[in-house]
Amino acid sequence: MSYDPRTGERHGEVRATPPEEVEALLARAAAAGRAVATSSPADRAGWLRAVADALEVPDTAAALASLADRETALGVARLSGELARTAAQLRFYAEVAEEGSWLGATSDHATGTTPALARVRQPLGPVAVFGASNFPFAFGVLGNDTATALAAGCPVVAKAHPAHPLLSVELARVAGAALRDAGAPDGSLGLVAGFAAGTALVTSAHTRAVAFTGSQRGGLALWRLANEREVVIPVFAEMGTVNPVVVTAAGAERLEDVAGGFVASFTLGTGQFCTKPGLLLAPVGSRAAEAVGRALRAAAPSGWLLTEAIGREAAAGVEDLVRAGGDVVARVATAAGGWAAPATVLSVEAVELVHGSRLLEECFGPVALVAEYADEAELRRVLGELQGALAASVMSGGPEDPDLPACVAVLAPLVGRVAVDDWPTGVAWTWAQHHGGPWPATSAPQATSVGAAALDRFTRPVAYQSVPDAALPPALRADNPWRLPRRVDGVMEWPP
Amino acid sequence: MSYDPRTGERHGEVRATPPEEVEALLARAAAAGRAVATSSPADRAGWLRAVADALEVPDTAAALASLADRETALGVARLSGELARTAAQLRFYAEVAEEGSWLGATSDHATGTTPALARVRQPLGPVAVFGASNFPFAFGVLGNDTATALAAGCPVVAKAHPAHPLLSVELARVAGAALRDAGAPDGSLGLVAGFAAGTALVTSAHTRAVAFTGSQRGGLALWRLANEREVVIPVFAEMGTVNPVVVTAAGAERLEDVAGGFVASFTLGTGQFCTKPGLLLAPVGSRAAEAVGRALRAAAPSGWLLTEAIGREAAAGVEDLVRAGGDVVARVATAAGGWAAPATVLSVEAVELVHGSRLLEECFGPVALVAEYADEAELRRVLGELQGALAASVMSGGPEDPDLPACVAVLAPLVGRVAVDDWPTGVAWTWAQHHGGPWPATSAPQATSVGAAALDRFTRPVAYQSVPDAALPPALRADNPWRLPRRVDGVMEWPP
Numbered sequence: 001m002s003y004d005p006r007t008g009e010r011h012g013e014v015r016a017t018p019p020e021e022v023e024a025l026l027a028r029a030a031a032a033g034r035a036v037a038t039s040s041p042a043d044r045a046g047w048l049r050a051v052a053d054a055l056e057v058p059d060t061a062a063a064l065a066s067l068a069d070r071e072t073a074l075g076v077a078r079l080s081g082e083l084a085r086t087a088a089q090l091r092f093y094a095e096v097a098e099e100g101s102w103l104g105a106t107s108d109h110a111t112g113t114t115p116a117l118a119r120v121r122q123p124l125g126p127v128a129v130f131g132a133s134n135f136p137f138a139f140g141v142l143g144n145d146t147a148t149a150l151a152a153g154c155p156v157v158a159k160a161h162p163a164h165p166l167l168s169v170e171l172a173r174v175a176g177a178a179l180r181d182a183g184a185p186d187g188s189l190g191l192v193a194g195f196a197a198g199t200a201l202v203t204s205a206h207t208r209a210v211a212f213t214g215s216q217r218g219g220l221a222l223w224r225l226a227n228e229r230e231v232v233i234p235v236f237a238e239m240g241t242v243n244p245v246v247v248t249a250a251g252a253e254r255l256e257d258v259a260g261g262f263v264a265s266f267t268l269g270t271g272q273f274c275t276k277p278g279l280l281l282a283p284v285g286s287r288a289a290e291a292v293g294r295a296l297r298a299a300a301p302s303g304w305l306l307t308e309a310i311g312r313e314a315a316a317g318v319e320d321l322v323r324a325g326g327d328v329v330a331r332v333a334t335a336a337g338g339w340a341a342p343a344t345v346l347s348v349e350a351v352e353l354v355h356g357s358r359l360l361e362e363c364f365g366p367v368a369l370v371a372e373y374a375d376e377a378e379l380r381r382v383l384g385e386l387q388g389a390l391a392a393s394v395m396s397g398g399p400e401d402p403d404l405p406a407c408v409a410v411l412a413p414l415v416g417r418v419a420v421d422d423w424p425t426g427v428a429w430t431w432a433q434h435h436g437g438p439w440p441a442t443s444a445p446q447a448t449s450v451g452a453a454a455l456d457r458f459t460r461p462v463a464y465q466s467v468p469d470a471a472l473p474p475a476l477r478a479d480n481p482w483r484l485p486r487r488v489d490g491v492m493e494w495p496p
Numbered sequence: 497m498s499y500d501p502r503t504g505e506r507h508g509e510v511r512a513t514p515p516e517e518v519e520a521l522l523a524r525a526a527a528a529g530r531a532v533a534t535s536s537p538a539d540r541a542g543w544l545r546a547v548a549d550a551l552e553v554p555d556t557a558a559a560l561a562s563l564a565d566r567e568t569a570l571g572v573a574r575l576s577g578e579l580a581r582t583a584a585q586l587r588f589y590a591e592v593a594e595e596g597s598w599l600g601a602t603s604d605h606a607t608g609t610t611p612a613l614a615r616v617r618q619p620l621g622p623v624a625v626f627g628a629s630n631f632p633f634a635f636g637v638l639g640n641d642t643a644t645a646l647a648a649g650c651p652v653v654a655k656a657h658p659a660h661p662l663l664s665v666e667l668a669r670v671a672g673a674a675l676r677d678a679g680a681p682d683g684s685l686g687l688v689a690g691f692a693a694g695t696a697l698v699t700s701a702h703t704r705a706v707a708f709t710g711s712q713r714g715g716l717a718l719w720r721l722a723n724e725r726e727v728v729i730p731v732f733a734e735m736g737t738v739n740p741v742v743v744t745a746a747g748a749e750r751l752e753d754v755a756g757g758f759v760a761s762f763t764l765g766t767g768q769f770c771t772k773p774g775l776l777l778a779p780v781g782s783r784a785a786e787a788v789g790r791a792l793r794a795a796a797p798s799g800w801l802l803t804e805a806i807g808r809e810a811a812a813g814v815e816d817l818v819r820a821g822g823d824v825v826a827r828v829a830t831a832a833g834g835w836a837a838p839a840t841v842l843s844v845e846a847v848e849l850v851h852g853s854r855l856l857e858e859c860f861g862p863v864a865l866v867a868e869y870a871d872e873a874e875l876r877r878v879l880g881e882l883q884g885a886l887a888a889s890v891m892s893g894g895p896e897d898p899d900l901p902a903c904v905a906v907l908a909p910l911v912g913r914v915a916v917d918d919w920p921t922g923v924a925w926t927w928a929q930h931h932g933g934p935w936p937a938t939s940a941p942q943a944t945s946v947g948a949a950a951l952d953r954f955t956r957p958v959a960y961q962s963v964p965d966a967a968l969p970p971a972l973r974a975d976n977p978w979r980l981p982r983r984v985d986g987v988m989e990w991p992p
Contacts, residue, residue, distance in 0.1 A: 095986075099986070101983075101988070104949075106927050106928040106948075107928055108924075108926040108927055108928040108929075113924075114924035114926055115915070115918055115922075115924060117924060117926055117928040117929055118928050119928040119929070119930045119947075119949075122908065122909070125909075227723060231884070231934070231935050231936070232935050232936075232939075233935070234941075234942070388727070399964035399965075399966070399967075404964065404966070404967045405966060405967040407967075408960070408963060408967040408968075409967075409969075412618065412958050412960075412969070413618070413621075413958075415958070416957075416958060416959065417958065417959040417960070417961055418958065418959075418960055418961065418963060419611070419960075419961035419962055419963070420960075420961070420962050420963045420964065420967065421962060422611055422961050422962040424961075426611075428604075428609075428610035428611060428613060430604040430610055430613055431602050431604055431983055431985070431986045432602040432603055432604040432613040432614050432615040432959060432983075433604075433613055433615070433959055434615045434957040434958060434959035435959075436956075436957070438727070438956070439727050439728050439729070440727070440728075443728075445730075445956045446730070446952075446955070446956050446957070448957065451615075452602075452986075453600075453615075453957065456942075459942070460932075460934070460941045460942050461912075461930040461932070461942070461944065461949065462908050462909075462911070462912060462913065462914065462930060463912065463913040463914075463928060463929055463930035463931075464904070464908075464913070464914055464915075464916075465913055465914065465915035465916070465918050465920075466915055466916050466917060466918040467904060467914060467915070467916045468895035468900065468916065469895075470895070470900070470901060471895075471900045471901040471903075471904040471905075471916065472904075473905075473908070485988065487597075487927055487928075489927070490591075490595070490927045490948075492597070492981065492988070492990070494988070
């Protein structure tokens, strides 16, 4: 079913894919696997650029943004920007694929005591992609997971997201045509819909890895399912928890500024970011909660939640937080009608922030907590009680803030990304990005779902011992046909 | 208990560590964690070299080899060689740590649309190491897992192996003293003994990763235990299955040579290698089984099995293989008395090699199967029925063998390493090595337990966004104090 969050009205339907059709799609993906795996990085880069180009054809882009807005109510402006970003991501991963470092090509010549050895990362095979509700383009059917799986040489079968099923179908159609025209093997990209189809995607013997962006409940269910297979496969589930923000003593001197930034960040996209800052920790006596409450009332954000369930859970979550000890400081309606929930700031006592409390669980939507810490010891204790998180921010008094190095050092082991005087919400797709975090923010803390290293997830190294040149894969041949950076006898070599 | 496999006599005992002592040791390791994590790669390299030096003090080396022989019956010559190899491994990982590429230091400057981002791999914290029965030095308390965890900046608590508990204690004592003298933090290396202690090692909240080498039963039990934790941790279990050897048509022309090599490889260390070739697939009509049988009788290997259980299971395994359709071609006693099992070659029909058959499960010890394949289609079918394996070998007619490229390409997706005209048994510790393989040969197919990339297992990337230089970790600071290779704005830079 497809619904309009602004009204709750149903405006379409996507047929659920029967399990036998899922299996047939995966069999096609597996059959395409060898051709996709042995294509050159330059070939794959061409496919990704073709998809990016297809998304940016003006009529297509306008139609996609409009359709996405009808299903998500995120607004055409934001969605058009996200679509442009998705095309840029596809082009970035094309560039990463071509650069080739991700293949980790490594050769050691034989010595008196060791044989010739060479190693290269090889694609795993078909990847099941479960996109996110909250980023219908950038983390959707053609988002980071699909782009990096294809870049790494793996066919993809994606699941249409129930929050934007019509858009999912349309994205797969546009990309399918572009891939075909660009010469990608038939079966490189498939789409399924429906809950049972999602289960079949994870349990099929053809599937070699799963990528997921969404709730902890959903991600862990897929992870458990994959762990019950005869051949267990990796699940890269990016789930998210409560992302903390620490205000240092010097940072508290610009509290109005911090409070305004915090409100803008936690209400962005109606609070539906896995990187939403959910807890602001400020020095005792700073009256941070009141400042955030004022900022929220001044900002008066508007927007809807993506689905009826998310709206219901956001509203219920606030009640749970109150029962667990939170005091509502400000509550502002974000919409009239449809799937809305008020934007809410609660203040809590630091002593109540203890392991197992509902206060330390994510509340998806425009909801955030503010607490004051007495001293560094209490700050460290509270941070130690938090679940592993995707990101944390420090709001400081500037680069010379004496509390900054210790604060960053305390946060780094607890999260995937630490930002200073910057909000965690945005996730840039660059070489250095790491969008992951300790369990249970992700199921695979060593992996990132955004940035150049995201390709690594869908590969597995294989070593070749004493294998003659002609029987080696291209990445390891003496003439280096793909012009890869390679490590030879321990020393990196770059193609001329 | 410590036993002599040559006689079955008990000659000592190691006290089981009570769970509360395990927890205290892990708390010490966790307390050491920050100092170990923030030490420079050069510091850690110094610690590893100090351990290597301590192992090579002649009196120490002689005493260790002698003690190891009493507990494993692997012979002083082999064990002295393995000890030297263990010291060389420690020095290799010291070199890898210092070279620093494994840290993956990456920086992107801010642009008009993206913030400054920098990423580096950071140590996970205390690692629980479960060494192997069959390599008391190279995969033991001071083996690849411990060396790479320390190199990556993680404290280690190892479990004494029940097949060589006295040696485990002695290795931890020698290394502990060397680490202390070299300035490593107290708590960098600990040792526990006993089954309950092993469970406590995996379930403790202090433990951040598990490395295991051994049986599928043992490895999967630890993996399940880790998956039931509140905070799930990665388990890098290198377990092993049946490693296949394919003889091509041209390779069959030198069958006597291949048969002799096969026997030498599958009886090495009395067949107690995870890389033992367990199945030889030769062209129809080659009479390979008879040739292997003749070679086995001529070789007349001698040796004992490591434990009473391994001896019993090896003997029972042969009976199981016979019941599953194997015909004994040759059976040769390897020892009189103690924990022995005859070296055995069985021939099987290729049609009986089907998924789920006992014939395709590992039989640890000096036991191997030989089958003939009718054509390439049957060869591919049989290979497709095998479980994922650590290694495979092709025995060819030489580099020009026309069957070679296809054979290597078919095997690569099924294993961690493909060797040509070389036996899989030896595992060199070099930059290009990959000692891993698809599930269930390992629980983490992307990881290697040997070679430069083995450090990666014990790290997790963290990204720093807009973080001032003084608050960055040394690996990412502008002045590059560790002189690391780093990627800056997508381009690799090397320290002068």
